Amino acid sequence: MPELPEVEVCRLGITPHIIDQQVTDVVVRHKQLRWPIPDEVQSLVGKKVLAIKRRSKYLMIEFSHGTLLIHLGMSGTIRVIDASTPVAKHDHFDLAFANKKALRLNDPRRFGAVLWLAEHVDEQGFLSKLGPEPLSDDFTHGYLFNKAKNRKVPIKTFLMSNPVVVGVGNIYANEALFKAGILPTALAGNLSEKRLNTLTDIIKKVLADAIEQGGTTLKDFTQADGRPGYFAQKLQVYGRAGEKCFTCQETLEEIRQSNRSSVFCPSCQQE
DNA sequence: AAGGCGACCTGGAAGC
């Protein structure tokens, strides 16, 4: 479900409900997600939520003694609910608060994660390996061009690689490449600086638009209050293989790259 | 070092 916009929409949705709230209970119903949920999460009882941030696709809930990291994997969702709401299938983890609300993680495939980052324990390995935030000033003109030098991977695979830039998943990689007029198979190292700068601008725009629209609702993504996101209605290529390009009426094609589907317009997009 | 690919897991849709 979640690429950067969906995680950001989730962050914005849950923040007003849990900011400054004191944790009254931590419930682990299924400890085995991508990694086991660490026992340290019990130390949150009695602590107050100081801030809710995001890095890449990780939600970061900050407390005085460390940070709770939540990753939604492919199928995870987080909702703020009344603490008394009956538990449903795949509800693996709850944080209950003094205001009788609870943050509840549901994740059928369990590719998600709940991790604990103690204060002063600087970035566990995976956080330190992440590339720049696409919506930040660290993701500038020239960055992709320099990063792509001598790289022989297809641009689509390159964009979805976290060490290059975070948060761009399969949906938005497909959409951004369509809007930039670049074929997903074009080799990253072969693209001109000008085209990669255009791509940089488009990635920022596509992600920002998606956040504004409340994310992309496919099967199971909803905002924290259960409302759907509306960006799905703006998708140009993702999920539209075999249908006509909105721009030129050509039939959209689909291929597989790194075991992920890529949809593109053979007429609007070039090497 | 860079690139390719299997692995992790469940469930819904499509195919037979």
Place this chain on the structure above:
DNA sequence: TGCTTCCAGGTCGCCT
């Protein structure tokens, strides 16, 4: 109807 196969928003870690 029911069984089988394929596919899905991510990303780690092993192999070449």
